[in-house]
Amino acid sequence: MHHKHYAKNYLVILTLGLYLHPNHYAYILMKSKLIDLKHIITKDGLSSGYSVRGKISNNPNGEVRIVQLKDFNDDYTAIDDKCFRISAEKIKSKYYLKNGDILFTGKGANNFAIVYECQANIPTIASSALFVIKVDKEIANPNYVSWYINQNKVQNYFKTNETGTYVTSINKKTVEEIPVVLPPLQVQNKIAQITHLRLKEKQLNTEITDLKNKLITNQLLNLL
Structure with a gap:
């Protein structure tokens, strides 16, 4: 269980773009x-x-x-x-x-x-x-x-x-x-950056979906 927990959290650190030596990873956990x-x-x-x-x-x-x-x-x-x-x-x-x-x-x-x-x-x-x-x-x-x-x-x-x-x-x-x-502040900044990018992605996906719906609707209306 300990190794699974360690691996899961290590992947989170990698996702944050912080490729760290295990000692540094342990340091982050200790400092949180x-x-x-x-x-x-x-x-x-x-x-x-x-x-x-x-x-x-x-x-x-x-x-x-x-x-x-x-x-x-x-x-x-x-x-x-x-x-x-x-x-x-x-x-x-x-x-x-x-x-x-x-x-x-x-x-x-x-x-x-x-x-x-x-x-x-x-x-x-x-x-x-x-x-x-x-x-x-x-x-x-x-x-x-x-x-x-x-x-x-x-x-x-x-x-x-x-x-x-x-x-x-x-x-x-x-x-x-x-x-x-x-x-640590370094990790906070990375999390904030990722959540901001994730939000922008969500907004862009919503805009793309709306544009697709309008395009399909217009094409269908042109068939009438």
């Missing part, structure tokens, strides 16, 4: 550690998004974009580019998102994470339905941490720690204590 999320976030690096009084309405002339739960795509891998805009009045700069911030959905049944990447020259904030997580990039890759949070093991952790009956939620303490397996 299980920690609580709070140990890799920056000072004041866990907060709720901005709380807007009343219903959030779109203001085309607003100076700030606000990310809401509705703006995540179906598989929580991207943020829609049609986020509402609101007035920047009274919004402190501390709420402005920065590249690498992790947005975590703390309310509802889908408790997933996604890394914010600035795509427009517009200040952006998160709504209060989201947690904003800022990790120490010297020891943690935000894309790796986000990916790990979305895995089944952590999702099961949320299911056993959620509160509420009809509308469930994850509180701040539960987020702070999210168990994260943290390998």
Whole structure:
């Protein structure tokens, strides 16, 4: 059993593009550690998004974009580019998102994470339905941490720690204590790179399938 486990994990390391001597492989396993999320976030690096009084309405002339739960795509891998805009009045700069911030959905049944990447020259904030997580990039890759949070093991952790009956939620303490397996930064970067490429492949396959369906439909209609 030990040899099977070793071989399986060694193949994972090879997949990451790290052809290592067994001693180095053992070093990576030894250096990977299980920690609580709070140990890799920056000072004041866990907060709720901005709380807007009343219903959030779109203001085309607003100076700030606000990310809401509705703006995540179906598989929580991207943020829609049609986020509402609101007035920047009274919004402190501390709420402005920065590249690498992790947005975590703390309310509802889908408790997933996604890394914010600035795509427009517009200040952006998160709504209060989201947690904003800022990790120490010297020891943690935000894309790796986000990916790990979305895995089944952590999702099961949320299911056993959620509160509420009809509308469930994850509180701040539960987020702070999210168990994260943290390998060396080199390995985190490789995992993040591979998951990004896998996502791009999935998106391209979806686009190809859509184009094929349109082509076949047009050809069939031309037969009529």
